[in-house]
Amino acid sequence: MKHIPKLGFGTYGRTGTAGIAALETAIDVGYRHFDTAQSYDTEKEVGAAVRNSGLARDSVWITTKIDMANYASGRLVPSLEASIDRLGLIPDLTLLHWPSPNGDLALEVYLDQIIDAKARGLTREIGVSNFPIAMLRAAIARTGKGEILTNQFELNPLHNNHQLARFCQSVGVLVTCYLPIAKGRLKGESTAEAIAAKHGASVEQIALAWELAKEYAAIPTSSRADRILSNFKSVDITLTDEDIAALDGLPQTARAIDPDWGPDWD
């Protein structure tokens, strides 16, 4: 069975020619997992970069996400077919991007459609994003255990979301961290800086190494070749138990992505 590479490349903002160039750099330095979404407008870029690379389809993992505008009955499958056209390939994983805004649609309405999309062969795996514990529990009750591959949500050392992450791991759902480097906000955090100095690394590399040590997946992005490479090099860093415990204890900041139509967080 194909496995999701734990370190992936986020593609929010990686549009157009510059976006394809960043993706090609990411492929060159070794990323084999790419995270796109219908709402990012980067599905075409991801497809083009993967095609240009000449890599075998099976050596690359592609995740896309269904936009909530496509949750109404009868809309999800055609929207995923349109994603497949833009990508030029069948995604490995398709996520429900958010719970229905303000809870307007019942979970079954959109969950049953993504289950159907998988049955039709339009995606190899399914998952969710921004699902708090109660909704993830309800989703698993409907799909059966082992069907939801991942829950993707905001997680980094400054917003560690430990409760939700622990629940995901207890039910066998992979945690995928978005904003895994906190958009560069770890700079100057004294504990993280001290650990980074000890390893001859950047605080961003330390954040990614901490996530990987917890067996989370992480999907940082950058427009810059030097950062695309240095973020990827985090796979070479082994943190000590003391480092991990110190990073677990960092002062927490509010979530950065918190729309007023979002779910009730844990």
Ligand SMILES: NC(=O)c1ccc[n+]([C@@H]2O[C@H](COP(=O)([O-])OP(=O)(O)OC[C@H]3O[C@@H](n4cnc5c(N)ncnc54)[C@H](OP(=O)(O)O)[C@@H]3O)[C@@H](O)[C@H]2O)c1
């Ligand atoms: N499921 C969801 O709802 C959801 C929400 C948000 C994001 N995501 C996914 O998660 C991915 C990552 O999230 P994100 O892009 O918001 O946050 P991020 O990866 O934590 O941070 C990216 C930002 O940090 C900067 N950066 C990158 N490497 C750096 C480094 N080594 N040192 C300092 N700054 C660095 C980048 O600027 P430069 O370009 O200037 O390097 C960029 O502005 C997205 O691309 C997307 O695929 C999913």
